[in-house]
Amino acid sequence: MGQRAAIYCRVSTADQSCERQERDLLAFAVRAEYEVVAVFKEIASGSRNDRMERTRVMTLAQDRQIGAVLVTELTRWGRSTMDLLGTLQELESYGVSVIAQTGLQFDLRAPQGKLFAALMAALAEFERDLLRERVRSGVAAAQERGVRLGRQPGVRVKADRYTARVLKLRAAGGSYRQIARDLGLSKNTVMEIVQRHR
Known part of the structure; x- marks a missing residue:
């Protein structure tokens, strides 16, 4: 063989x-x-x-x-x-x-392969440019329609999801560190939730 x-x-x-x-x-x-x-x-x-x-x-x-x-x-x-x-x-x-x-x-390594690689590199760059242009165009169109992109001020998706549990554990006497460990949050996130609801 x-x-x-x-x-x-x-x-x-x-x-x-x-x-x-x-x-x-x-x-x-x-x-x-x-x-x-x-x-x-x-x-x-x-x-x-x-x-x-x-x-x-x-x-x-x-x-x-x-x-x-x-x-x-x-x-x-x-x-x-x-x-x-x-x-x-x-x-x-x-x-x-x-x-x-x-x-x-x-x-x-062969001349044919080198030509193929050069063509593919050019196509790959073209693909990247097209994708970038589509993203820019989509973002611009969304903004024209009034869509607000990115994280919105005052929105705390993760913190808002855990608010009830954090406040319940805090009311039961749990420390910031203990609550953070139990819920898989940072201590700062726990403190921020508690302070916002005082």
Whole structure:
């Protein structure tokens, strides 16, 4: 067999299955003569950052136990353009390529890979600019409608939620420190609640 590889499969929801991805990638590995050392399957939304199985793949790469990661498509691996570029660069530093089932190889050491990385970096910057512009536009539109953003003066969400319990414990003779410990608040928050209701 050839180069050692890990297979990474991901679906977004629990009602989906990684079986098709795994079957297709195992067949692809045989055709392309990769030696599959591990198969990682994960259920995780594309927006989530806490992908334990992908982290395990990265650890294999860092330990130089694989030379490639096989995926059905790049969207299964990367959460966003930024995330994809960052992980591809990290894998490249370990000498590991990401290879899509189509046969496209993302080796950032090769001229093709460098071009791909440059295009992705430009797209990632474009994505960031678009997001920033959308946020600014949304904030401006909300302010025009009279929506007040941010924490409002005089609103103490956490303190207001605990007021009744703090006052009851204080009336029963509890110290500020004891009440804070019992309710998981800071001593200053307890003191502020009591002083506001004197």
